[in-house]
Amino acid sequence: MRIRAERDDLADVFSRANRGVGVLAAQPILQGVLCEVQGSTLRVTGTDLEMTVRTTAEVEVLEEGTLVIPARLATE
Secondary structure, eight states: OEEEOOHHHHHHHHHHHHTTSOTTOSSGGGGEEEEEEETTEEEEEEEOSSOEEEEEEEOEEEEOEEEEEEHHHHTO
């Protein structure tokens, strides 16, 4: 997955999705956000299995793909 976007737009998308991530999750995967790029859309999802936050942004897509990154790193 490779994209090009404005830093402020990415910061906004990741901070919104991060609200759904559990801080002390029993499963390590729940401490991350799911990033999916398809077409010209970046979709970022954060969940703690009780609440899910999904947000999108229009980006320039260089390569489509899906990955999970630690929520802590996404907001830094």
